[in-house]
Amino acid sequence: MFKDITxxxxxxxxxxxxxxxxxxxxxLTIVYIAMVFTVGSPLFYVIPAAYVFLTARxxxxxxxxxxxxxxxxxxxxxxxxxxxxxxxxxxxxxxxxKFITISQEGLxxxxxxxxxxxxxxxxxxxLTLTTSPVAxxxxxxxxxxxxxxxRFPVHELAMMMTIALRFIPTLIEETDKIMKAQKARGADFExxxxxxxxxxxxxxxxxxxxxxxRRAGELAMAMEARCYHGGEGRTRLRVLQFTRxxxxxxxxSFSMLTLLxxxxxxx
Amino acid sequence: xxxxxxxxxxxxxxxxxxxxVAIHNLSLTIADGExxxxxxxxxxxxTTFVQHLNGLLMPTExxxxxxxxxxxxxxxxxxxxxxxxxxxxxxxxxxLFEETVVKDIAFGxxxxxxxxxxxxxxxRWACEQxxxxxxxxxxxxxxxxxxxxxxxxxIAGVLAMRPKVLILDEPTAGxxxxxxxxxxxxxxxLHRDNNMTVIMVSHNMDDIAxxxxxxxxxxxxxxxxxxxxxxxxxxAKRLKxxxxxxxxxxxxxxxxxxxxxxxxxxxxxxxxxxxxxxKLGEVSxxx
Numbered sequence: 001m002f003k004d005i006t007x008x009x010x011x012x013x014x015x016x017x018x019x020x021x022x023x024x025x026x027x028l029t030i031v032y033i034a035m036v037f038t039v040g041s042p043l044f045y046v047i048p049a050a051y052v053f054l055t056a057r058x059x060x061x062x063x064x065x066x067x068x069x070x071x072x073x074x075x076x077x078x079x080x081x082x083x084x085x086x087x088x089x090x091x092x093x094x095x096x097x098k099f100i101t102i103s104q105e106g107l108x109x110x111x112x113x114x115x116x117x118x119x120x121x122x123x124x125x126x127l128t129l130t131t132s133p134v135a136x137x138x139x140x141x142x143x144x145x146x147x148x149x150x151r152f153p154v155h156e157l158a159m160m161m162t163i164a165l166r167f168i169p170t171l172i173e174e175t176d177k178i179m180k181a182q183k184a185r186g187a188d189f190e191x192x193x194x195x196x197x198x199x200x201x202x203x204x205x206x207x208x209x210x211x212x213x214r215r216a217g218e219l220a221m222a223m224e225a226r227c228y229h230g231g232e233g234r235t236r237l238r239v240l241q242f243t244r245x246x247x248x249x250x251x252x253s254f255s256m257l258t259l260l261x262x263x264x265x266x267x
Numbered sequence: 268x269x270x271x272x273x274x275x276x277x278x279x280x281x282x283x284x285x286x287x288v289a290i291h292n293l294s295l296t297i298a299d300g301e302x303x304x305x306x307x308x309x310x311x312x313x314t315t316f317v318q319h320l321n322g323l324l325m326p327t328e329x330x331x332x333x334x335x336x337x338x339x340x341x342x343x344x345x346x347x348x349x350x351x352x353x354x355x356x357x358x359x360x361x362x363l364f365e366e367t368v369v370k371d372i373a374f375g376x377x378x379x380x381x382x383x384x385x386x387x388x389x390x391r392w393a394c395e396q397x398x399x400x401x402x403x404x405x406x407x408x409x410x411x412x413x414x415x416x417x418x419x420x421x422i423a424g425v426l427a428m429r430p431k432v433l434i435l436d437e438p439t440a441g442x443x444x445x446x447x448x449x450x451x452x453x454x455x456x457l458h459r460d461n462n463m464t465v466i467m468v469s470h471n472m473d474d475i476a477x478x479x480x481x482x483x484x485x486x487x488x489x490x491x492x493x494x495x496x497x498x499x500x501x502x503a504k505r506l507k508x509x510x511x512x513x514x515x516x517x518x519x520x521x522x523x524x525x526x527x528x529x530x531x532x533x534x535x536x537x538x539x540x541x542x543x544x545x546k547l548g549e550v551s552x553x554x
Contacts (some may be wrong), residue, residue: 133452174361180323181362184354185424203374206364208408223553 009069009125010132017059017130018246022139024246025127031253032123036116038257042108045115047260051253052122059130069125070118075265077114080266084110133165142240155231163219171212268351268431268464270297274329277315277488281327289315290488292329299464302458304479304496305468308510312488314357317434320351320466321345321431325466333432350375350379353430357437359421368399368420368515375428393423397453415446419453429449432464433457439474451478465502476500476514476535484511500535516540 012018020028035048048201056066070077090103110155128136141158148154179189182203277290290312297303307313316326321330322338330339338348356362365371372393376386384509394401397419404412408422415469422438435454455478458465469475475482475496482499484492486509492499499506500517512518517535523544524532532545 113403120469130517175355178362180318181354181356182374183323184321185362185375186349187374188378190348203362203364207362210364211361259544 009129011061011065011129011223012132013060013130014061015130017055017126017247019243021240022131022135023143023245024239024249025096025131025153026136026139026143028249028253029123029127031257033120035253035257035260036123038260038264039116040111042111042115044260044263045119047263048119048123051256052119052126059126061126061129064263066122066125066130069129069136070121074120077117080117083111091180109223112255129227134162135234137161137165138236138238140238155234163191163229167212167215174211175208178204241255268334269299270334270352270432270464272319272329273332274294274317274494275319275326275331276328277312277324278327279315284410288488290319293485293488293490294329295483295490295493300462300464302469302478303467304475304482305466305485306470306472306475306482307468307491308486309488310510311485313485314436315355315488316485317436317466319467320432320434320518321349321354328415331434337552346379350428351430352432352434353425353428355422355425355433355435355438358424360409360414361409362424363417363421367403367406368409368412369394369405371420372423372427375424379428389427389429390423393427394425395468396426396457397423397447399423415442415449418446418450420535422450422453430463432466434466434468436468437470438467439469439471447474450531452520454478470511472500472512472514472517476516477491484509495526496535501533 016049017025029222032048032051036085039045039048055065085102086100088102088103090105092104093101094104094107095102129138131139137158141154142162144154144157145153183189187200189197189204192200272293272295275290275293276288278286278288280286293312293316302373305313305317307346315324319326320333330337331353332338333348336344337346337380357504363371365374369390372516390405391401392539394405399405399416399419404416404420405450408416412420418438422435427435431451433454438454439450442450451474452467454467455513457463459476465478467475467479479496481495483490484499491509492502492505500513503513503517503521507512513521514535514537516537516539519537520530520532520534520543523530523540528544528547530540530547532542534543
């Protein structure tokens with residue numbers, strides 16, 4: 001039952017996209033998001049589409065892997081589409097039946113917003129598919145460093161993220177084990193109504209919380225035993241460095257963004 | 268409750284890049300009242316294997332027949348099966364969750380729909396079997412008692428299901444010598460007094476040497492050896508090759524033989540070796 005969790009969806013590889021500095025990749029993703037939002041009419045999604053599919057191609061990702069990231073979004077997508085089609089009104093009526101009106105503008109808007117959602121998710125998926133969680137939180141930490149000036153706990157946040165990511169598989173394994181142990185004692189997690197099912201979770205959640213707290217305590221102790229005392233004066237094992245490849249990626253991305261902005265103004 | 272395992276194979280996450288074969292084409296039978304020890308190096312598939320015996324895992328290929336019914340068939344009564352085949356996981360104390368020890372032990376019987384009196388009777392019986400005091404420890408929270416006590420309570424939780432087959436996965440892992448001895452004694456008593464079929468997974472040779480009537484040695488998901496402890500422990504070389512060892516008694520006997528003492532080559536408990544050495548002394552003194 002835990003096979004569907006795609007939190008750690010990183011696909012290891014050694015392509016240009018994989019090698020890019022995580023900081024660069026995060027910034028480029030922001031540029032890409034800006035691109036998606038500047039698109040004025042559905043036709044111009046060609047540009048972010050070309051961008052995202054070319055990047056995916058360079059990263060050696062399969063089309064199917066990309067599509068999988070949209071799957072959890074399907075209900076939201078359908079809802080967005082339906083709401084926009086039926087409730088946005090418009091001049092050119094295409095179809096009218098009782099109280100339902102479908103206009104050309106509404107249809108266009110529905111396609112527009114659905115595509116926007118799809119491309120947002122596709123782009124961020126390329127980021128998470130090609131960047132390991134550790135590199136990602138490293139990148140976020142450095143990018144957020146300026147916030148330290150206003151006493152924002154940047155290092156702590158990044159450390160928490162890294163630890164949380166590290167423990168997801170461990171906790172999944174633990175859940176599976178406790179679940180099996182309770183099943184062996186005749187517990188039933190699968191049948192009954194909502195309330196019965198919620199109640200049936202107690203024998204699973206209590207041991208899981210107990211062990212999560214125990215683990216947290218042990219980890220804190222182990223970190224302190226190795227003299228961890230927060231981010232102050234801490235150096236890195238892997239120092240991030242921008243390379244020519246990063247520069248090139250920036251140039252390409254910004255030219256595409258400019259192109260889009262120009263098109264949005266001209267049309 | 269004889270158990271037949273036929274050509275069992277299990278692959279984790281088949282068809283994905285992470286797929287791994289845990290068990291490959293394993294066949295064996297376990298008869299009523301046996302005490303079977305399952306030995307194997309870490310990752311040899313022992314734990315995966317025992318989880319098939321009460322339907323927690325379903326085989327990728329092959330079947331498991333318990334008491335004449337194929338439990339791997341669709342619609343097999345898994346709850347009924349889990350009443351009959353009790354499984355104590357490794358570090359079972361991590362499954363405790365109730366407010367009191369008694370309530371926790373009652374979890375199983377309650378799930379299988381026992382009446383109130385029946386539950387109480389079963390809990391008392393299970394407490395007695397594992398040596399937990401119903402009146403005092405029974406009222407305590409399972410999170411306040413000692414590690415050894417927690418282990419006992421967790422085992423009692425499975426015993427309260429009144430299984431005919433009891434499977435224990437590394438029941439002595441992480442216990443101190445005293446705790447280990449008493450748990451082993453308790454398991455032996457359960458086997459002897461209640462005629463329970465016991466299947467014990469371990470990589471501690473000494474634990475298993477004194478208890479099991481038959482051994483199953485697993486290696487890389489396949490059946491490597493099978494036989495009585497005496498037959499298995501003679502093959503020290505083969506056991507060492509797959510990352511296992513022999514009990515201290517067998518180690519000592521082999522060493523004595525290498526040093527030229529004439530004792531039988533199939534001894535494996537320390538007592539046997541002691542007797543053999545004493546007898547050797549008597550002969551040389553000409554008694």
